Amino acid sequence: MKSDRSWVGTAVLIASILLLWEAAGHWRWVADGTLPAPTAILVRLFAERGEYWPHVLATLKISSLGFIIGNLVAVAAAVCFCLWPASERLMRGINIAIFAVPPIAIVPVLVIALDAEVAQVTLAALLVYFPSMTATLAGLRDIDPRIADLVSAYGGGRTKMLLLVRFRAALPAIMSGFQVAAPAAVLGAVLAEFGSGARWGLGTYLLGSLGRAEPDRLWGIGLTATAIAGIGYVLAAFVAHITTGTNRSVTLIAPPRSYDAKQDNAVSRVAMGVAAILAPFLLWQLLLVIAQLSPIIAKTPLGVIDYLFFSKFSAAAQVKILAALAQTIPITIIGMLIGLATAFALALISFAAPTIMRALLPFALVTQTMPLVALTPLAVLIFGRGITVTLVITISVTFFAAFVVLAQGFALIPRSAFDLVDSYGASTLQKLRMVAIPASRSWLFVAARLAMPKALLGVMIAEWLATGRGLGNLLNQSRGYLDYGMIWTVALVSVLVAIALYQMTNLLDRLTSR
Amino acid sequence: MQGLPLSFTGVKKAFQIKGQALPVLDGLDLNCPAGSFTALLGPSGCGKSTLLRLALGLELADAGTILAGNENPAAMRKTGAVGVAFQDAALLPWRNVEDNILLPFEVLGRQPDSPDHIGELIRLVGLEGFEKARPAELSGGMRQRVAIARSLATRPRLLLMDEPFGALDLILRRQMNLELQRIWSAARPTTLLITHGVDEAVYLADRVIVLSNRPAGILANIAIPFERPRAPALFRDPEFHKLCDEISAWLEPQAEASSR
Numbered sequence: 001m002k003s004d005r006s007w008v009g010t011a012v013l014i015a016s017i018l019l020l021w022e023a024a025g026h027w028r029w030v031a032d033g034t035l036p037a038p039t040a041i042l043v044r045l046f047a048e049r050g051e052y053w054p055h056v057l058a059t060l061k062i063s064s065l066g067f068i069i070g071n072l073v074a075v076a077a078a079v080c081f082c083l084w085p086a087s088e089r090l091m092r093g094i095n096i097a098i099f100a101v102p103p104i105a106i107v108p109v110l111v112i113a114l115d116a117e118v119a120q121v122t123l124a125a126l127l128v129y130f131p132s133m134t135a136t137l138a139g140l141r142d143i144d145p146r147i148a149d150l151v152s153a154y155g156g157g158r159t160k161m162l163l164l165v166r167f168r169a170a171l172p173a174i175m176s177g178f179q180v181a182a183p184a185a186v187l188g189a190v191l192a193e194f195g196s197g198a199r200w201g202l203g204t205y206l207l208g209s210l211g212r213a214e215p216d217r218l219w220g221i222g223l224t225a226t227a228i229a230g231i232g233y234v235l236a237a238f239v240a241h242i243t244t245g246t247n248r249s250v251t252l253i254a255p256p257r258s259y260d261a262k263q264d265n266a267v268s269r270v271a272m273g274v275a276a277i278l279a280p281f282l283l284w285q286l287l288l289v290i291a292q293l294s295p296i297i298a299k300t301p302l303g304v305i306d307y308l309f310f311s312k313f314s315a316a317a318q319v320k321i322l323a324a325l326a327q328t329i330p331i332t333i334i335g336m337l338i339g340l341a342t343a344f345a346l347a348l349i350s351f352a353a354p355t356i357m358r359a360l361l362p363f364a365l366v367t368q369t370m371p372l373v374a375l376t377p378l379a380v381l382i383f384g385r386g387i388t389v390t391l392v393i394t395i396s397v398t399f400f401a402a403f404v405v406l407a408q409g410f411a412l413i414p415r416s417a418f419d420l421v422d423s424y425g426a427s428t429l430q431k432l433r434m435v436a437i438p439a440s441r442s443w444l445f446v447a448a449r450l451a452m453p454k455a456l457l458g459v460m461i462a463e464w465l466a467t468g469r470g471l472g473n474l475l476n477q478s479r480g481y482l483d484y485g486m487i488w489t490v491a492l493v494s495v496l497v498a499i500a501l502y503q504m505t506n507l508l509d510r511l512t513s514r
Numbered sequence: 515m516q517g518l519p520l521s522f523t524g525v526k527k528a529f530q531i532k533g534q535a536l537p538v539l540d541g542l543d544l545n546c547p548a549g550s551f552t553a554l555l556g557p558s559g560c561g562k563s564t565l566l567r568l569a570l571g572l573e574l575a576d577a578g579t580i581l582a583g584n585e586n587p588a589a590m591r592k593t594g595a596v597g598v599a600f601q602d603a604a605l606l607p608w609r610n611v612e613d614n615i616l617l618p619f620e621v622l623g624r625q626p627d628s629p630d631h632i633g634e635l636i637r638l639v640g641l642e643g644f645e646k647a648r649p650a651e652l653s654g655g656m657r658q659r660v661a662i663a664r665s666l667a668t669r670p671r672l673l674l675m676d677e678p679f680g681a682l683d684l685i686l687r688r689q690m691n692l693e694l695q696r697i698w699s700a701a702r703p704t705t706l707l708i709t710h711g712v713d714e715a716v717y718l719a720d721r722v723i724v725l726s727n728r729p730a731g732i733l734a735n736i737a738i739p740f741e742r743p744r745a746p747a748l749f750r751d752p753e754f755h756k757l758c759d760e761i762s763a764w765l766e767p768q769a770e771a772s773s774r
Binding site for chain 2: 156168
């Protein structure tokens with residue numbers, strides 16, 4: 001009975017949030033009507049439904065292709081990494097780069113190097129690759145050791161183990177990877193449409209509607225993109241349910257594993273590390289060789305170094321890059337920290353009051369699947385084009401990703417741990433200090449690793465679309481000036497910044513874990 | 515099909531626990547002639563299971579030689595001559611009873627001997643009607659019976675069993691003891707059975723080996739004189755009980771102390 005009543009409470013809370021939104025829209029409480037009522041959005045959406053179809057179909061096509069190709073590559077890579085662990089160490093640099101790169105930073109580069117549609121599918125596939133690969137790899141590796149013994153006892157080698165045990169055992173994990181990957185594919189498609197000047201697609205539609213001050217139209221497009229991502233998520237969840245019969249938590253992406261390299265000697269470890277760092281650059285060079293592009297528009301790694309340090313533009317380019325970095329990096333870190341802190345506080349409150357948690361989780365999940373770009377124009381309408389909008393976008397994307405992770409982390413703290421300190425008469429503050437905060441420490445870092453690339457992406461999108469500052473703006477400008485050297489340089493610098501921030505999070509994790 | 519001999523000569527094995535070497539086997543010699551039935555008894559954690567894993571080549575010895583059918587274990591297991599049942603049923607949760615018993619054939623890339631081979635095995639362990647059931651739908655004892663059927667499926671020449679009847683109740687356990695004796699008598703695979711049941715060991719084996727605590731050494735090697743086939747009535751025989759008591763005495767802690 002008690003749980004029935006608390007679900008009623010959750011439903012009431014969700015209904016009140018929607019009603020509040022409706023009221024805010026109806027009486028134009030937020031920034032002179034830039035937050036339209038849900039009903040107004042739906043009415044507009046219905047009225048313009050004919051206009052949507054070609055855009056929706058284009059986005060569907062790109063994201064489905066990206067989803068399929070990205071998953072094929074991800075599963076194949078995971079199988080390789082599982083069979084030959086050394087290959088994973090070799091690919092580590094590439095994997096981290098793919099995980100951490102702000103997708104928007106490489107859109108112009110992809111558009112230069114590939115056909116428009118191929119570039120879009122590639123970006124969607126890239127965003128699909130990482131969550132799918134990590135989930136599949138974890139599933140393939142994590143098999144029952146007793147069953148592994150049994151198969152070995154009958155002379156089964158790696159291939160038999162893979163075919164008879166690992167694939168089937170990994171199915172739930174692969175499916176949960178697909179669930180995370182489906183919204184990621186839509187985000188990739190929309191981002192790519194947006195940066196590639198495609199004719200059709202929701203990203204294009206959004207960009208085209210940006211100049212007109214029609215918030216209900218923007219919201220309609222944003223919600224449509226979210227709905228597509230959400231449908232992808234639900235479809236993947238449904239397939240997962242019928243194939244595995246288990247319903248798993250899916251919103252969590254495991255951070256890349258740390259490597260247990262103790263059996264290697266120092267020399268081979270250093271060699272492997274160097275190889276892992278060089279691998280992304282080799283891949284870059286290799287792809288350009290295959291694509292056979294003119295070195296003027298397609299810069300190789302050495303080409304970028306030449307542009308940045310030894311060409312006649314290098315002095316000006318360095319000034320521009322440094323200025324952009326000085327604008328982008330601080331706000332990324334600040335936004336991420338505020339987002340994390342808010343998520344942490346709210347996760348704590350939700351832990352104390354589960355009703356709030358259950359009411360917020362649907363909204364948090366919707367924003368998880370909501371393509372970030374759809375959010376940006378709306379934020380611009382509400383908060384203007386100043387630094388506030390960058391901060392708001394960064395905080396909100398960081399917040400929701402972190403909140404989901406932290407709330408799940410708190411849910412895993414055993415109640416008995418609290419009962420123990422409770423029985424010694426601990427105050428709420430003491431309970432937090434002694435149990436909740438230490439227990440959630442590792443989750444905080446999981447959340448930080450997950451949120452960091454999102455924060456950088458959020459900042460760069462806001463800069464590109466709204467504020468005219470930082471790396472995002474530099475990228476957009478260079479695109480306009482056809483400054484190919486700068487486009488490649490910004491892409492490389494963004495990846496390096498992302499990896500540096502990622503490694504700093506890891507370092508902090510290691511330093512505080514003692 | 516003859517049983518394959520199994521021998522351990524001067525086998526040493528230590529595990530690293532927090533950087534310290536913990537010797538589990540320290541120069542153990544054990545010889546199981548072709549077609550013999552050996553039961554291993556010993557305190558828990560003494561290294562019985564390690565011995566079995568070494569015989570399968572799942573672990574490598576630090577020193578000494580292990581020969582199974584005059585080959586090293588890793589080479590021998592690829593020939594499909596081994597049957598194995600672990601303490602835990604270790605069934606694949608997504609396969610039904612039939613398909614779990616078929617697993618060794620799939621690993622070895624072989625077909626069952628006859629179309630009804632799997633059916634026979636299922637009847638043998640008394641699981642008729644559960645052919646299509648998944649492990650989650652079975653009780654612990656039923657799962658263990660599937661594992662036993664699976665260990666016998668390939669008509670092994672070397673049968674290694676690690677407390678296979680531990681999870682069964684006494685009645686079922688006796689029943690399985692009888693069945694195992696019947697199967698063993700027909701095919702005579704060399705059998706190494708790890709168990710905690712003294713009566714089970716005496717009933718089934720040609721000889722019972724009692725191992726000492728870590729590092730495991732052979733405390734006692736007792737030949738079991740009863741004629742085969744052994745009738746269930748043997749479980750009630752005074753001679754049988756006398757032998758059981760004698761072996762149990764070896765398992766008491768002071769027995770180990772006095773032997774040193």
